[in-house]
Amino acid sequence: MSLLSHLNTYFYSVDELCQTLKISEDTLFEWQQKGLFPKPSYSIQNHIKCSSYLGLYECEEFTDFYPRGCVQWGQDLAKHTVQSSSQAYELYYQQYLQTLSKCQQQGLACHDPRFSDDLDEQIQSSWQQYLCSKYGAISQNGLIEEIVYIELGRAIVDELTDERSASSIDVAIRPQLLKAIKLLNRAISHQAKHEQNLSLRERYINALVVKYDLSVK
Numbered sequence: 001m002s003l004l005s006h007l008n009t010y011f012y013s014v015d016e017l018c019q020t021l022k023i024s025e026d027t028l029f030e031w032q033q034k035g036l037f038p039k040p041s042y043s044i045q046n047h048i049k050c051s052s053y054l055g056l057y058e059c060e061e062f063t064d065f066y067p068r069g070c071v072q073w074g075q076d077l078a079k080h081t082v083q084s085s086s087q088a089y090e091l092y093y094q095q096y097l098q099t100l101s102k103c104q105q106q107g108l109a110c111h112d113p114r115f116s117d118d119l120d121e122q123i124q125s126s127w128q129q130y131l132c133s134k135y136g137a138i139s140q141n142g143l144i145e146e147i148v149y150i151e152l153g154r155a156i157v158d159e160l161t162d163e164r165s166a167s168s169i170d171v172a173i174r175p176q177l178l179k180a181i182k183l184l185n186r187a188i189s190h191q192a193k194h195e196q197n198l199s200l201r202e203r204y205i206n207a208l209v210v211k212y213d214l215s216v217k
Contacts, residue, residue: 138191
């Protein structure tokens, strides 16, 4: 699949995003300027040469792409009449906590202080990365629940495998490791072709499934 085909399949262009949210591009830009909404995950610059019976035409086109889960966030902003970055962060904070709590209730937990004593700092850092569009590029849909799955899943995997350096793992921890990898599998993007070799999916799922003889089916 070409890069543009990948982006058109898994992401929304600015026009598609605004049409789905029923907002103008000016409103989207205003949200971004206020720190309410993430920047685009991908920005494409195309140099176009068009040849036809009427001659040759050249131009440049610029297209931004957003993860499809951004629609849910935009709807939440409208639903809660969010006007400031502090209000947006509080909404993000509560959704992050709710998802993390559900994961912990399912036995997905670790000793990393980012998810206990340093949780506020962790969520603040996650929020800034969300606004900078990091998670729109590495998660499947850019949903907040996927962000939690990725951050928590990676922490659990690193804890159980000595940051993926252990040559083997004890049979007793295999179920917990598999559970964490399955959590990551639900959230991590399959990435565009040029990104796959260095992707989180390759490092935290594919490589570990082979290394520790696991299966995520």
